[in-house]
Amino acid sequence: MRSIMRPKTPDSLALVxxxxxxxxxxxxxxxxxxxxxxxxxxLAGEPHRARINLHCDDDALVHEMIIAMGPLSxxxxxxxxxxxxxFHVLSGVLRVGxxxxxxxxxxxxxxxADMSPCYRMNDDLNHFPVAxxxxxxxxxxTNGPFRKGESLRLDDWARTMTTTDLAALRARVLGNPTGxx
Numbered sequence: 001m002r003s004i005m006r007p008k009t010p011d012s013l014a015l016v017x018x019x020x021x022x023x024x025x026x027x028x029x030x031x032x033x034x035x036x037x038x039x040x041x042x043l044a045g046e047p048h049r050a051r052i053n054l055h056c057d058d059d060a061l062v063h064e065m066i067i068a069m070g071p072l073s074x075x076x077x078x079x080x081x082x083x084x085x086x087f088h089v090l091s092g093v094l095r096v097g098x099x100x101x102x103x104x105x106x107x108x109x110x111x112x113a114d115m116s117p118c119y120r121m122n123d124d125l126n127h128f129p130v131a132x133x134x135x136x137x138x139x140x141x142t143n144g145p146f147r148k149g150e151s152l153r154l155d156d157w158a159r160t161m162t163t164t165d166l167a168a169l170r171a172r173v174l175g176n177p178t179g180x181x
Contacts, residue, residue: 007040019050028054030066035090038068039135048073058146065140069094069131074166076158077103077126085142086120087129089113092136097173099126103157108173111138126155130173 010033013021019041023030034052041050048070055063077099087094089111096109096119103126109119110132121127161169 006044007037010034010037013037013052016053019047020053021051022053024054024056030054035066035068035137038066039137042068042070042073042135047075055144058144060144063140063142063144063146066090066137067140068135068137069129070135071131071133073131074163074170075128076154076161076166077128077169078152078154078158079124079126080121080142081124081153083143084120084122085127085140086118087111088118088139088141090137090139092131092133092138094136094138095130095132095173097128097130097169099128101126101155103155105169105172124153126158128169128173130170132174 009015009021010031012031013023013034016022019038021038023034030052038050038052042048049067051065051067053063053065055065077097079101087096091113094111096111097105098107098109099105106125109116111117111119
């Protein structure tokens with residue numbers, strides 16, 4: 001895959017770290033330019049995803065993010081204890097593998113803006129979001145505060161997954177968009 005140069009950051013976004021930006025004020029509107037910017041970052045290389053945080057800081061009680069994810073993005077399956085999480089797809093196609101705490105793939109959901117745009121995770125099941133299009137852009141909402149190492153949890157089997165293991169799971173999730181395993 002060809003490498004794309006990092007685009008110029010819009011003046012409206014403040015860099016938090018890496019490919020994470022913040023846009024926060026008394027009211028906030030996300031523009032097409034800002035979405036195009038994070039889409040380009042998701043295609044430009046590691047980590048193949050970028051986000052705009054719309055909440056004021058990690059201590060906020062509600063966290064909302066606009067996330068762009070490319071097809072090569074690999075993060076291990078994870079869960080959140082005592083938190084809900086929802087995704088609302090704005091463009092592209094997102095598949096979400098739902099796994100139990102032993103690593104068994106229970107179901108694969110497919111989300112797209114024109115068919116089934118929204119999903120909400122109410123329990124602490126593992127989930128594994130995968131871009132099923134060149135880039136997917138979605139709005140994620142979860143409850144805060146965010147505490148590194150506590151808010152996003154990994155079961156032991158997920159913590160030890162190699163890049164090869166993650167790529168194999170991604171292939172499984174992309175291979176069956178409609179049903180239970």
